[in-house]
Amino acid sequence: MQIRIIVNGRPVEREIEADMRLLDLLRDGLHLTGTKEGCGEGECGACTVLLDGQAVNSCLILAAQVDGKEILTVEGISKGNTLHPIQQAFVEEGAVQCGFCTPGFIVSTYALLKSNPAPSDQEITSALTGNLCRCTGYVKIVDAVHHAAKLMHQKEGRSRRAL
Amino acid sequence: MKDVQNTRFTAVGKNARKIDGYGLVTGKPMFVTDIDLPRTLHVKILPSPHAHARILEIDTSKAEAIAGVACVLTHKNTPSRRYTTAGQGYPEPSPYDSRMFDDKVRFVGDRVAAVAAETEAIALEALKAIAVRYEVLPPVLSIDEALCPGAPVIHEEEDATGIYDASRNIVADVDIDAGDVVRGFAESDVIVEMTCETQYAQHTPIEPHVVLSYLDENRRLVLRSSTQVPFHVRRIIAYVLDLPIHQIRVIKPRIGGGFGAKQEVLIEDLAGLVTLRTGRPALLELTRHEEFVSSRVRHPMRVRVKLGAKNDGTLHAIEMEAISNTGAYGSHGLTVLSNTGSKTLPLYNKAENVHFFGKAVYTNLPVAGAYRGYGATQGYFPLEMAIDELAERLNIDPLELRRKNHIRCGETSPIFEKLGEGREGVAFTVKSCELPRAIEIGAEKIGWVEKRGKRTREGAWVHGIGMSIHMQGSGIPRIDMAAATIKMNEDGSFNLLVGATDLGTGSDTILGQITAEVLGVPSEKVLVISSDTDITPFDTGAYASSTTYVSGTAVERAAKEVREQVLSVAAKMLGAEQANLTISDERVVAPEGENVTLAEVCQYAMYQVDQFQIGATSSCVPEESPPPFMASFAEVAVDTETGVIKVLKYIVAIDCGTALNPQMAEGQVEGSIANGIGYALTEEMRISSKGRVRNPTLFDYKILGSLDMPPFEVILVDSYEPTGPMGAKSVAEIGINGPIPTIANAVYDAVGVRLTKTPFTPEKVLAALRDRS
Numbered sequence: 001m002q003i004r005i006i007v008n009g010r011p012v013e014r015e016i017e018a019d020m021r022l023l024d025l026l027r028d029g030l031h032l033t034g035t036k037e038g039c040g041e042g043e044c045g046a047c048t049v050l051l052d053g054q055a056v057n058s059c060l061i062l063a064a065q066v067d068g069k070e071i072l073t074v075e076g077i078s079k080g081n082t083l084h085p086i087q088q089a090f091v092e093e094g095a096v097q098c099g100f101c102t103p104g105f106i107v108s109t110y111a112l113l114k115s116n117p118a119p120s121d122q123e124i125t126s127a128l129t130g131n132l133c134r135c136t137g138y139v140k141i142v143d144a145v146h147h148a149a150k151l152m153h154q155k156e157g158r159s160r161r162a163l
Numbered sequence: 164m165k166d167v168q169n170t171r172f173t174a175v176g177k178n179a180r181k182i183d184g185y186g187l188v189t190g191k192p193m194f195v196t197d198i199d200l201p202r203t204l205h206v207k208i209l210p211s212p213h214a215h216a217r218i219l220e221i222d223t224s225k226a227e228a229i230a231g232v233a234c235v236l237t238h239k240n241t242p243s244r245r246y247t248t249a250g251q252g253y254p255e256p257s258p259y260d261s262r263m264f265d266d267k268v269r270f271v272g273d274r275v276a277a278v279a280a281e282t283e284a285i286a287l288e289a290l291k292a293i294a295v296r297y298e299v300l301p302p303v304l305s306i307d308e309a310l311c312p313g314a315p316v317i318h319e320e321e322d323a324t325g326i327y328d329a330s331r332n333i334v335a336d337v338d339i340d341a342g343d344v345v346r347g348f349a350e351s352d353v354i355v356e357m358t359c360e361t362q363y364a365q366h367t368p369i370e371p372h373v374v375l376s377y378l379d380e381n382r383r384l385v386l387r388s389s390t391q392v393p394f395h396v397r398r399i400i401a402y403v404l405d406l407p408i409h410q411i412r413v414i415k416p417r418i419g420g421g422f423g424a425k426q427e428v429l430i431e432d433l434a435g436l437v438t439l440r441t442g443r444p445a446l447l448e449l450t451r452h453e454e455f456v457s458s459r460v461r462h463p464m465r466v467r468v469k470l471g472a473k474n475d476g477t478l479h480a481i482e483m484e485a486i487s488n489t490g491a492y493g494s495h496g497l498t499v500l501s502n503t504g505s506k507t508l509p510l511y512n513k514a515e516n517v518h519f520f521g522k523a524v525y526t527n528l529p530v531a532g533a534y535r536g537y538g539a540t541q542g543y544f545p546l547e548m549a550i551d552e553l554a555e556r557l558n559i560d561p562l563e564l565r566r567k568n569h570i571r572c573g574e575t576s577p578i579f580e581k582l583g584e585g586r587e588g589v590a591f592t593v594k595s596c597e598l599p600r601a602i603e604i605g606a607e608k609i610g611w612v613e614k615r616g617k618r619t620r621e622g623a624w625v626h627g628i629g630m631s632i633h634m635q636g637s638g639i640p641r642i643d644m645a646a647a648t649i650k651m652n653e654d655g656s657f658n659l660l661v662g663a664t665d666l667g668t669g670s671d672t673i674l675g676q677i678t679a680e681v682l683g684v685p686s687e688k689v690l691v692i693s694s695d696t697d698i699t700p701f702d703t704g705a706y707a708s709s710t711t712y713v714s715g716t717a718v719e720r721a722a723k724e725v726r727e728q729v730l731s732v733a734a735k736m737l738g739a740e741q742a743n744l745t746i747s748d749e750r751v752v753a754p755e756g757e758n759v760t761l762a763e764v765c766q767y768a769m770y771q772v773d774q775f776q777i778g779a780t781s782s783c784v785p786e787e788s789p790p791p792f793m794a795s796f797a798e799v800a801v802d803t804e805t806g807v808i809k810v811l812k813y814i815v816a817i818d819c820g821t822a823l824n825p826q827m828a829e830g831q832v833e834g835s836i837a838n839g840i841g842y843a844l845t846e847e848m849r850i851s852s853k854g855r856v857r858n859p860t861l862f863d864y865k866i867l868g869s870l871d872m873p874p875f876e877v878i879l880v881d882s883y884e885p886t887g888p889m890g891a892k893s894v895a896e897i898g899i900n901g902p903i904p905t906i907a908n909a910v911y912d913a914v915g916v917r918l919t920k921t922p923f924t925p926e927k928v929l930a931a932l933r934d935r936s
Binding site for chain 1: 185196418835866868
C-alpha cells in the first residue's frame with residue numbers, strides 16, 4: 001500500500017507492506033537509524049518517536065497506521081549542525097553513556113518540554129518512565145532535562161528580546 | 164559531587180565532553196545495525212525446547228527448499244571443535260565445553276540449528292520447517308540436584324577439556340586457606356554464620372547482542388560486532404572456524420551497553436560461517452527474548468560465611484563457602500567463583516585465619532557468564548550481613564567493627580597472592596585506601612547517629628538504615644595486557660589508537676584526556692580510534708574493571724614517550740637543552756621564553772630535518788590490582804502489612820583514586836547502583852519446572868525505570884593511587900556490590916529480620932516477618 005507522511009518536516013511517499021512496523025520504515029526504509037530497537041515489544045522506549053506530537057513506541061505501530069501523519073525522530077530535532085538545547089544538555093550533563101537509549105530519551109524529553117517547559121523531578125521521571133536506561137541510573141538524565149528546560153527558556157528569552 | 168576538587172591537572176580531573184556525545188545525541192549511524200550492506204542475509208537460531216536432550220535426527224531438507232533460504236547450519240555441517248565462549252585471556256581459564264552445534268542440547272534455548280535467509284521472515288519460516296527428533300534426558304535443575312550422587316551427567320563428551328570433574332557436574336573447584344581456620348574459630352569468642360542465595364539475573368543491555376559479518380575486498384572476514392572483547396573475538400573465532408587470525412578483522416563500533424554480557428563470544432561464529440559459506444554479508448541480532456533465554460546471566464550462588472571474632476571486635480577467622488551455578492556451559496565458572504573470595508576476603512585482612520572454598524556446577528539451566536561485580540556481588544551479600552550480625556552480638560557499632568578490621572593503606576592480605584583469576588594471584592600492598600573517610604562521609608550524609616536503631620514508624624511503615632563496605636580490583640595483574648599507539652599530526656594534533664573497548668563507559672574520552680594531559684594539548688586535539696583489530700594495538704578488552712588502570716597506563720606511557728620525542732625535536736629547533744623544555748598551551752617553551760608550537764615541531768620532523776614520524780606504542784601488564792573502595796548507605800522503609808521495601812535514600816562514598824572525569828566516574832557508580840538495587844529488589848528470571856525461563860520480557864523482568872530510583876548521592880572521595888595513571892584506579896563494577904547487603908542491613912535495622920534470598924520481594928519480607936513472630 002501507498003502512504004504519505006511527513007518525516008522530520010519533509011513529505012515522504014512510500015509503497016509499504018501492510019505488516020511493516022513504523023520502526024522498520026524509519027530504519028530500513030528511510031535510513032533514519034537514530035531510532036533504535038531494544039525489545040520490539042514496547043517496553044524499553046529506545047524506538048520512541050513523535051507521532052503528531054505524541055511520544056509513541058514505533059515498534060508497536062504499523063507504518064500503515066501513520067498515513068497522513070507527521071513523524072519526528074531524533075534526526076529531526078537538531079537544526080543543521082547545531083545541537084538542540086535538549087541534546088546539548090544531555091551531552092553536558094553526562095546523561096549519555098552507551099547512547100543506545102538516548103534518542104528515545106531525547107524525543108520523550110522534547111515531547112515533555114513542549115507541554116511543560118519547567119517540569120519538576122516528579123514530572124520528569126513520570127514522563128520518562130517509558131524509556132529504560134541500563135547505564136546511567138537516570139540521575140544525570142533528570143539533571144539534563146532540567147538543564148535543557150533552562151537552556152530553552154534562556155533561548156526563548158533571547159529571541160523574544162531580539163523581537 | 165567531588166569531595167575535594169583535584170587541581171593538579173589540566174586535562175584530567177575535569178568533566179571533558181564525551182567524545183562520541185555529539186553523534187549519539189543526534190542519532191548518527193554509529194551502532195552495528197546502523198549501516199546497510201547490499202545483499203545482507205538474516206540469520207535466526209532454532210532454540211532447544213528441552214532442558215536436556217539428545218538430537219537423534221535432524222532433517223533440514225524442507226527448510227533448505229524454501230525460496231530465499233541461503234543456508235542451514237546444524238551439528239552435521241559445522242566445525243566440531245570444542246571451545247569456550249568466554250572472552251578471556253589465552254589460555255582461557257574456562258573449560259572448552261561448547262561447540263557451534265552439538266548433537267546434545269543442555270538447556271532450553273541451546274542452539275539446535277540456524278538459518279540464513281534473504282529476510283528475517285523467511286528465516287523464521289525455515290526454522291519451523293526443520294524437523295528434529297529428540298531423546299529427552301532427565302534434566303538437572305538446581306545446584307543440589309547437580310551435586311547429588313548419580314545425577315545425570317551434563318557434559319559426558321570426551322573431547323571437552325578443562326572441566327574439573329565432568330562425571331560429577333563440577334566445572335571448577337577452589338580451595339585456599341591462610342592461617343588455620345579451625346584453630347581460628349576455636350580461639351574466637353564469638354562466631355556468627357550466614358548463608359545467602361542469589362537469583363538468576365540478566366544484564367539487559369538496551370542493545371541486544373548483534374553482529375554484522377562480511378567479506379572485505381580481499382575476501383577477509385570482517386565482524387562488526389557489539390562486543391567488549393574484539394581481540395578475543397578474533398582469536399576465538401579463528402580457532403572455531405579454523406581460519407588464520409590474519410584472515411579476520413573485528414570492528415567494535417559504538418555498542419549499546421554490555422555489563423559483562425558482551426564479554427562472551429556468543430554469535431560471531433554463526434554470522435561468520437554464513438558469510439564464509441555464502442560470500443554474503445550476514446546479520447545476526449538477538450531478540451530481547453533470546454537475550455534472556457539464550458545469552459548469558461549472572462551466576463546464581465549459595466554462599467555461606469562464618470566469622471569468628473575476639474570480644475574486642477578483632478576478626479580472627481573467616482570461612483566462606485560458595486556453590487555457583489554456571490548453567491549448561493562453564494563460561495567464567497572458575498573465575499567468577501574465585502572472585503567471590505578474592506574480591507571480598509582481603510577487605511577484612513585483620514582476620515589471620517581465612518578459608519575459601521567452593522564449587523561451580525553445571526545444571527540444565529540458562530548459561531551464566533561475566534556480569535558486573537563478577538562473583539564479588541554474590542560474596543558480599545552474606546559477608547556484609549554477617550559483619551552486621553557480629554557487630555550486634557559484640558554490641559559494637561557496625562561502623563566501628565568495620566573500621567577496626569578493614570584493610571588500610573600500606574597493608575596487604577595473603578588472599579591477594581593465594582587467589583587470583585582461576586589461579587594463584589599476585590601479592591601486593593594497598594597503596595591508596597580512603598575507606599575511613601568514605602565511611603565517615605557516608606555516615607554523616609545518611610544521618611547514621613541520629614537514625615540508626617530508631618525504628619521510626621509511620622503507620623505500617625517502619626524506617627531503618629543500613630550500610631556495607633566493599634572493594635573490587637583494577638584489572639587482572641600479570642594477565643591483562645593493553646597497548647596504545649600515539650602518532651602526531653602536523654597541526655599539532657595526535658591520533659590515539661587503543662584496543663581498549665568503550666562500551667558506553669566513556670573510556671575513549673578518558674584515555675584521550677590522559678593523552679592530552681601528558682602532551683599539554685586540549686582534549687579536542689586528541690583523536691581517539693579504538694577497538695579495531697586491524698588498526699589498533701592489542702588490548703584484552705573491557706572487563707575486570709581494567710580499562711582506566713591498565714589501558715590508561717599504556718596510554719600514559721605512550722604519551723610520555725611521544726612527549727620525549729617532541730621535546731627532542733624542539734630542542735634541536737630551539738638550540739636548547741631538552742631537559743629544560745616544557746610543554747604548555749600547545750607550545751614547547753625554553754627557559755628564556757623562546758618557543759615553538761607543537762604544529763611546528765611536527766612539521767619540522769615530517770618535512771625538514773632528520774625526518775621521522777613522531778609516535779610511539781607502549782604496553783602495560785599490571786603488577787598489581789589496586790582496589791577501589793566504597794561505603795554504601797541506605798535508608799529504607801518497610802511496610803509491615805504488605806512487605807514492600809522502599810529505598811528512601813542511597814548514599815555512596817567511593818575511593819576510585821583520581822577521578823579522571825568526575826562526571827563519568829559518578830555515572831559509572833550511579834548506573835551500577837541502579838542495576839544493584841534492581842538486583843536486590845525486583846530482578847529475577849523465573850524458571851519453570853522444565854527449565855524454561857518464564858519471564859523473558861522487559862515487562863515481566865523488572866529493571867528499574869526513572870520513577871523507581873530513590874534519591875541518591877555519589878561522593879567521589881579525594882584519593883590518589885600511586886601506581887595508576889595520574890593516580891586513577893577503577894570505578895566501573897564496585898557499585899553493584901552495595902545495594903543487596905546495604906538494603907538487607909537497613910531492613911534488619913527497621914524490622915529485625917535477616918533477608919537471605921534475593922530479590923527481596925514483598926512475599927519474602929512478609930514470610931520473614933511471619934517467621935520472626
